[in-house]
Amino acid sequence: MQFLRNLIEKQKKLYHEPGSKLHKVWPLFDAFETFLFAPEHRAGKVGVHVRDYVDLKRVMNTVIIAMLPCLLWAIWNTGVQHFAAIDGLVKTGKLAADAYVQGWLQSFFPPNVAATTAFDNVIFGLQRMLPILIVSYGAGLGIEMMFSVIRKEEVSEGYLVSGMLIALIVPASIPLWQLAIGVALAVVLGKEVFGGTGMNIFNPAMLVRAFLFFAFAAQMSGDMVWVAGNGGAANVPGFLVDGYSAPTALAVVKVATGNASEALAAYGNGVYSHENLFFGNIPGSAGEMSKLAVLLGAFWLVLTGVGSWRVMAGGVIGLLASAFLIKTMSGAATGPISLEPYEQLLCGGFLFGIVFMATDPVSSPETATGKWIYGALIGFVTILVRTINPAYPEGTMLAILLLNAFAPTIDHFVISANIKRRLARA
Amino acid sequence: MTTHTIRRGFDVRLSGRPELALVDASEPQFVAVETAEFLGIKPKVLVKEGARVTTGQPLFLDKRDRTTTWCSPATGTVEKVELGARRFLLRVVIRVDAKEEFYACPRAPKDATRAQMAAALQGAGLWPLLVQRPIGRMPAIDIEPVAIFVNGMDTEPLASDPSFATRGQKDNLQAGVDALKRLTTGKVYVALRAGGEHNADLRSLSNVDVHEFSGPHPAGLVGTHIAHIRPLKQSEKAIAVRAQDVARIGEWARTGRYPARCVVAVGGSEAPARKYFRIRQGAPIAAVLGGQAPTGDVRILAGTVLNGTALAGDAWLPFRAATITVMQEGAGRRDLFGWALPQFGKLSASRSVFSWMFPNQEHEVDARLHGGHRPIVNIGSWESVTPLDLHPSYLIRAILANDIEEAVKLGLLEVTEEDLALCTFVDPCKTDVGAIIRQGLDMFEKEG
Incomplete structure (x- = not known):
């Protein structure tokens, strides 16, 4: 450790002093140094002389740990879904087992397509998730660092969470160039133009998804993109399994002509059984499939106090109550409205969104009351999009972005009440 | 008697608590009275180097009002009158004589009016012991406080316990309370720790309202007490004074001597x-x-x-x-991967640092920040340690935006830097919340 310290101290001379050779990129060196060693800052001469051990790095790291179950499940399930699709194609004779095209990682560890193992699943999952993570972090952190250098500020840790979130909320089949463009646009226009971490209005990761969703609809929606493969399909670039399509649970619900719950249960040999929906053995965006993994993350966030339990509780209550009210009041027995409220919670990315994305401290309200209202409204708007809107099966993304925009307004009303109480005393 | 329970807050548990034993320190050869503690005053020196002074003799006064004085805490000769930049008085140093003589301090009659009592306290050099709320500075000489808050508890880490420090001084405490009572038409409130030891003397004072507080820091701060006992209305002012200082004022009221x-x-x-x-x-x-x-x-x-x-x-x-x-101090200490390890032994109010699993630890601390300065990212930690009915993050932002009118609406005048010190402590972005509050109060004074 002392050896490492000395090594860094030696290098530091090149960067630290104003006027030194590499002083312009001092923020980069500082980011690297403080990644290893806590910074040297000490309290001033007046005021508070001892500080909490927690810093923003630890806060962000805590959130990343919370997302690990989702990431691990994403790696596993991406492989499982892939080989299930291949298996289906082979069995129906649409694909010959020896015509299977291997990806870059699989060329080192070739899969046994006829009888795949758990190892093959993991290898395929890594083959998709690693490039996505690298592109997401590479593009995002690169831009963050560039702006830090321009602003001559220490590099902020905010993007460490965003980068992971982005990887988990896009389909594993996404073309990497699209991801890179999405990340660059969202980070620059959604975050840096406002002044960087702490100043943004919208959750940057959600902006990436929204941008991709509207710019590259073919890769972000539909029935083909939720199971990743090794090659493109006709006219659709991406990492897809040619000739295979699987709608998400909510897409099944959206087009249901009869009772939605029954349609869901009846779809494809019970693919969307309650167990599968809960444990995540389903196609979907990379990280949001397993509700169990999300709940593990939620437990960790609430335990450590880093994620707001008020937003999460408000969101779940808001979703269940809205779904119940809209189902009861409309009296509809068919169509998306007829889905049971608890199934609304099991389907789609709402749970992931409310636990990991709505709780973003920067783009959500800061008052305790405001957090309840904000969470509940996200649940409400999600249900509105899912049931009333004719086009989109899923509404979580739009709900969170909309409520991000209204977060300051919600706080404004809570603060006004506080001011009125204060004036009432006068 | 009313008991108030504080729920939001945090007790900073440090090792090295002072043991409850009161000893007399040896008599110093020199003493000094400094101006640094009283920002904003314009001192005018009243003594010359080499002059002889007695205990309680005024050494300098505040040119702004010409009545507030600071007095010599010892008998001896003026060793040095130290001046700083622009000949601003820094301190008066006195070489202490073995034999002590007392200066005839001004006293107030038994039925003194507010003005008479204030003038006597100012002349006797005891006025600087008082603190005005809001703002948290020495009161203006013509203050008409609506109440006086005597603090008989302190929940700051390793702080002197006012109850223990004034133990056995019942007569002084009562005399001090009676003197301070002359300053206000309102009440004198005494805040004590619920179930606290050593506070029998304070508890049995007459002419006061005793309120008890329980819970974590900041249960022992006067800002918390005022908010729970009698919140101040717009343009109302109150005087805050610690029990130790009440005893000193009482000693002066009873004996006519400067409580040195x-x-x-x-x-x-x-x-x-x-x-x-x-x-x-x-x-x-x-x-x-x-x-x-x-x-x-x-x-x-x-x-x-x-x-x-x-x-x-x-x-x-x-x-x-x-x-x-x-x-x-912690100079040169750099923790390797400090942010990534669970850290079972580090002081923190956050459960992301796993020392919360061992809640009875007492910590040896140093002055490191444990992180770099970042823009404000509010994960709710400020709110969790602020028992007052205000939203610290919005208050801080209003001050940073120089919007003092808004800051006042958001409760700027209910706090001083000590009330939000815990916010500075818990902040993962290492914002100096107290400094921003003081900056806001200074701006308010300048504009108001």
Whole structure:
């Protein structure tokens, strides 16, 4: 450790002093140094002389740990879904087992397509998730660092969470160039133009998804993109399994002509059984499939106090109550409205969104009351999009972005009440 | 008697608590009265170098009102009148004689009016012991306080316990309360720790309203007390005073002599002797640190780690000092992967640092920030340690935006830097919340 310290101290001379050779990129060196060693800052001469051990790095790291179950499940399930699709194609004779095209990682560890193992699943999952993570972090952190250098500020840790979130909320089949463009646009226009971490209005990761969703609809929606493969399909670039399509649970619900719950249960040999929906053995965006993994993350966030339990509780209550009210009041027995409220919670990315994305401290309200209202409204708007809107099966993304925009307004009303109480005393 | 329970807050548990033993410190050779503690005053020196002064004789006054004085805490000769930049008075140093004589301090008649009592306190050099709320500075001489808040508890880490420091001084406390009562048409409130020891004297005072507070820090701050006992309305002012200072004022009221001694608690992991010392006001701090201030990787504080001023080893006890804390400085200490490890032994109010699994730890701390400065990212930690009915993050933003009108609406005048010191402590972005609050209060005074 002392050896490492000395090594860094030696290098530091090149960067630290104003006027030194590499002083312009001092923020980069500082980011690297403080990644290893806590910074040297000490309290001033007046005021508070001892500080909490927690810093923003630890806060962000805590959130990343919370997302690990989702990431691990994403790696596993991406492989499982892939080989299930291949298996289906082979069995129906649409694909010959020896015509299977291997990806870059699989060329080192070739899969046994006829009888795949758990190892093959993991290898395929890594083959998709690693490039996505690298592109997401590479593009995002690169831009963050560039702006830090321009602003001559220490590099902020905010993007460490965003980068992971982005990887988990896009389909594993996404073309990497699209991801890179999405990340660059969202980070620059959604975050840096406002002044960087702490100043943004919208959750940057959600902006990436929204941008991709509207710019590259073919890769972000539909029935083909939720199971990743090794090659493109006709006219659709991406990492897809040619000739295979699987709608998400909510897409099944959206087009249901009869009772939605029954349609869901009846779809494809019970693919969307309650167990599968809960444990995540389903196609979907990379990280949001397993509700169990999300709940593990939620437990960790609430335990450590880093994620707001008020937003999460408000969101779940808001979703269940809205779904119940809209189902009861409309009296509809068919169509998306007829889905049971608890199934609304099991389907789609709402749970992931409310636990990991709505709780973003920067783009959500800061008052305790405001957090309840904000969470509940996200649940409400999600249900509105899912049931009333004719086009989109899923509404979580739009709900969170909309409520991000209204977060300051919600706080404004809570603060006004506080001011009125204060004036009432006068 | 009313009991108030504080729920939101945090007790900073440090090792090195001063033991409950009161000892007399040896008589110092020199004492000093300094101006640094009283920002904003314009001192005018009343004595010359070499002049003889008696205990309680005015040394300098505040040119702004010409009545508030600071008096000599000892009998002797003026050794030095130290001036700083622009010939601004820094301190008057006095060589202490063996034989003590007392200056005839001004006194107030038994049925003094508010103005008479205020003038007497100002002339006797005791006015600077009082603090005005809002703002948290020495009161203006013509203040008409709506209430007086006597603080008989302190929940800051390693702080002197006012109840213990005034134990056995019932007569002084009562006389002090009676004197202060003349300043206000309102009530005198005494705040005590619920179930606290040593506060029988304070509890049995007459002519006061006793309120009890339980719960974590900031249960023992006067800002919390005011908010729970009698919130101040717009343009109302109150006087806050600590129990130790009430006893000193009482001693003056009873005897007519300047109360030259105070009680100082010395604590902290690096303090040579952790005790309560009865000592002459303005003595060198070395006198309570075993004769020689510790050197090396230490930080000596007048006050506590949450509200203190770092002092040099050859500094003097400040006028209002009640606590001296000696902590580690932590220079050059760099934790490898400090942010990534669980950290079972580090002081934190956050459960992302896993020392919460061992809640009874007492921590040896140093002055490191444990992180870099970042823009404000509010994960709710400020709110979780603020029991007042206000939203700290919005208050801070209003001040940073120089919108003082909005800041006042958001409760700026209900706090001073000590009330939000815990926000500074818990903030993962290492924002100095207290400094911003003080900046806001200064702007308010300038504009108002």
